[in-house]
Amino acid sequence: MTAQRSRATGWRKIASAVWGSPSDPQIYGDIEVDAEALLAYIEDVRSKTQTHVTVTHVVGKAVANALGEHPELNTYLSRGRFVPHDSVDIFFVVAVAGGRDLSGVKVRGADRKSVAEIAEELSSRAARIRTGDDVEFGRSKRLLDAVPIPLLRLGLRVADRLTGDFNVDLDRVGLPREAFGSAMVTSVGMFGVQRAFGPLSPYYRIPLLALVGEVTPKPVVVEGDIVARPILNISATMDHRYLDGSHAARLAKSVRAYLEAPA
Secondary structure (H helix, E strand, O other): OOOOOOOOOHHHHHHHHHOOOOOOOEEEEEEEEEOHHHHHHHHHHHHHHOOOOOHHHHHHHHHHHHHHHOHHHOEEEEOOEEEEOOOOOEEEEEEEHHHOEEEEEEEOOHHHOOHHHHHHHHHHHHHHHHHOOOHHHHHHHHHHHHOOHHHHHHHHHHHHHHHHHOOOOEHHHOEOOOOOOOEEEEEOHHHOOOOOOOOOOOOOOOOEEEEEOOOEEEEEEEOOEEEEEEEEEEEEEEEOOOOOHHHHHHHHHHHHHHHHOOO
């Protein structure tokens, strides 16, 4: 029997008026990891290096290693083609201005650096950003503060086209090429949040943004017994143009394997 056409009414009519056709390539997923070995590893690194390593640093390293193992995803989309990055660079989001604003630090070659090296570099750059001594951040901030929003919107689009599609270096005005690296990592665990998802900007040109949640004790089954274990949730917003479910599963497997045995 053929279904008859019907007119949209009520909420369905309102929804049809509010939204257009789907055009957003974002997909979402998360994994839970037993963090017992991870926490022990962090304490060991802290004691040996006197470096303030955190869960976020280790997750960033895990994401970098995963992209290094799957180089077909370590790319950026430019004029319809996927262009390989020269290295695996992780962009860590950091809080500035007393937590009232956000910036970030790109750690280059993160898959080739130790967790302690990543933590030290991130701490040093973040400190310079917060005190205003970071030259790269200073150029970007002065430009953003000086431009009105309508012009800024147009300027970002033009800059994205120039740096992303035509490989023009605008670093002298605070707009470097491949500004967000291979992937982004940020923490919501510091705010007591266990699970959250972040948006992908059209200007990021990255396959995924990972949010690191708070490690919390949860009941799990271990060899048939219910026990309390420290569980870390990592949520990811992914760009479907770069990867599908198969790619996401392979990345998640690599990330989980590293975090469950980081030593």
